[in-house]
Amino acid sequence: MxxxxxxxxxxxxxxxxxxxxxxxxxxxxxxxxxxxxxxxxxxxxxxxxxxxxxxxxxxxxxxxxxxxxxxxxxxxxxxxxxxxxxxxxxxxxxxxxxxxxxxxxxxxxxxxxxxxxxxxxxxxxxxxxxxxxxxxxxxxxNALDAFGHASMTVRLSDGRVMWQTPLARKLLQQYFETPETVAPDELVAWLRQVTPSALADMATGKPPPSWLVQQGGRRLSFALHEPTGDDNWLLVMRETSDEAAIEALTQELKLTAREGEVLYWVVKGKTNRDIGDILGTSPATVKKQLEHVFAKLGVETRTAAAGLAMSRVGQLKMR
Known part of the structure; x- marks a missing residue:
């Protein structure tokens, strides 16, 4: 034995x-x-x-x-x-x-x-x-976990978590103060609101409903995937953060680390003065770095730079 x-x-x-x-x-x-x-x-x-x-x-x-x-x-x-x-x-x-x-x-x-x-x-x-x-x-x-997409099934009638991947359990513990077997009240409330029309909407090609929780510079999204029973729904979770998005920008657009930071905060709608305060530098320095970013991306305006960044880096869409 x-x-x-x-x-x-x-x-x-x-x-x-x-x-x-x-x-x-x-x-x-x-x-x-x-x-x-x-x-x-x-x-x-x-x-x-x-x-x-x-x-x-x-x-x-x-x-x-x-x-x-x-x-x-x-x-x-x-x-x-x-x-x-x-x-x-x-x-x-x-x-x-x-x-x-x-x-x-x-x-x-x-x-x-x-x-x-x-x-x-x-x-x-x-x-x-x-x-x-x-x-x-x-x-x-396990495959979902490996690609950063945690998954879980929630029973709507009582908000119980029927199963979850290890990554899902870890993320729930980090973002919410609830027992492992119970879904957060606000998540259950959102599910009860969107599930009545979710299947019909998804059948017409609409993207699945999603819910976003923010904790400082980190964000956790919940996307409704499909029903797994009369009262159970599968959710796919994904976490993003300022740091991860900046790194993705830097690699995808071939920017320096500081240029990636500047562009990220431009995407977030910050002014040069705001960015200077965040990064501990002057607005003039931010302006010069942004000019380098424009040249590398082949654009002339902040709006064009932000749009290009969002189209190339999916994490930036979760704002």
């Missing part, structure tokens, strides 16, 4: 957590999964399942629906409420086939269910299918 995440070699094997209070079921599934090449973790009750999932973050969970004490439905709800485990696919194992129990399994966050007595080959087939879907979703989220 391998309890800690840092002891699991995920480059070679996927990790499956089996939760069942019946030893025979655990043994049957453990042997079948182990033989198929998976790393297998086990838990025999709800509390142990929550602890093991939090520590090891398995790739998929096989969860018994009915157990003494905390049942599988409650375990699933708690796992889905925690950002670090909310993305894990849960396949329920149950002897109950009545509609109400099947519905309860999906309501609790399950992606599928298998009925007892357990048939290992069926379970393996379900695991392969759901693991592939989960891996694609994880790769997509």
């Amino acid at each position: 391998i309890p800690m995440l840092d002891r699991l070699d995920r480059s070679r094997t996927d990790v499956v957590l089996i939760v069942d209070d019946v030893p025979d079921n655990l043994s049957l599934l453990h042997d079948a999964l182990d033989e198929a090449g998976y790393t297998v973790l086990v838990a025999t009750h709800g509390e142990a399942a929550l602890q093991r999932a939090s520590q090891s973050v398995p790739d998929i969970i096989l969860l018994d629906a009915l157990m003494p004490g905390m049942d599988g439905f409650e375990v699933a709800r708690r796992l889905k409420a925690q950002p670090e485990t909310s993305h894990i696919p849960i396949v329920f194992m149950t002897g109950l086939t009545e509609t109400e129990h099947v519905v309860a399994a999906f309501d609790a966050g399950g992606v599928d269910y298998v009925t007892k007595p357990i048939r290992p080959r069926e379970v393996l087939a379900r695991i392969v299918s759901h693991m592939a879907s989960a891996r694609q979703a994880r790769q997509a989220r």
Whole structure:
């Protein structure tokens, strides 16, 4: 039994957590999964399942629906409420086939269910299918993070964050004082305002609605992407800053560092005197640097320089 995440070699094997209070079921599934090449973790009750999932973050969970004490439905709800485990696919194992129990399994966050007595080959087939879907979703989220676009899903009815990428979690913590599982009140209010017409607008080619938060020289934008369920919406977040925009200007337009700073503040609508105060120099020096910028860009006015900068550097559009 391998309890800690840092002891699991995920480059070679996927990790499956089996939760069942019946030893025979655990043994049957453990042997079948182990033989198929998976790393297998086990838990025999709800509390142990929550602890093991939090520590090891398995790739998929096989969860018994009915157990003494905390049942599988409650375990699933708690796992889905925690950002670090909310993305894990849960396949329920149950002897109950009545509609109400099947519905309860999906309501609790399950992606599928298998009925007892357990048939290992069926379970393996379900695991392969759901693991592939989960891996694609994880790769997509990681790709967004890698390009500076964090993502998250928010449930409108209660403002709960259903899942989020690591970068999204970090940005929310930096900009807002809210629990990890709760979206900021002002963000939820904006979502409730724009979502009724968002789908129709986007279907006609209009850009998705966006919301911007500013913190000093840093800005965090939220773009509405698409619904992921009846009440859930996917948001893509992106952070920009004065420093990042200046660097982008400097590189894109082949300016010196100081010329990039001057042009950036021109784009922001500042006068030469304002820019001199910001940069700790004289208005005359700013004027001379701006003349160099005009010559390099092939323009003659501040307005033309600002327009060219905004057309070439996307970050400047988030003002």
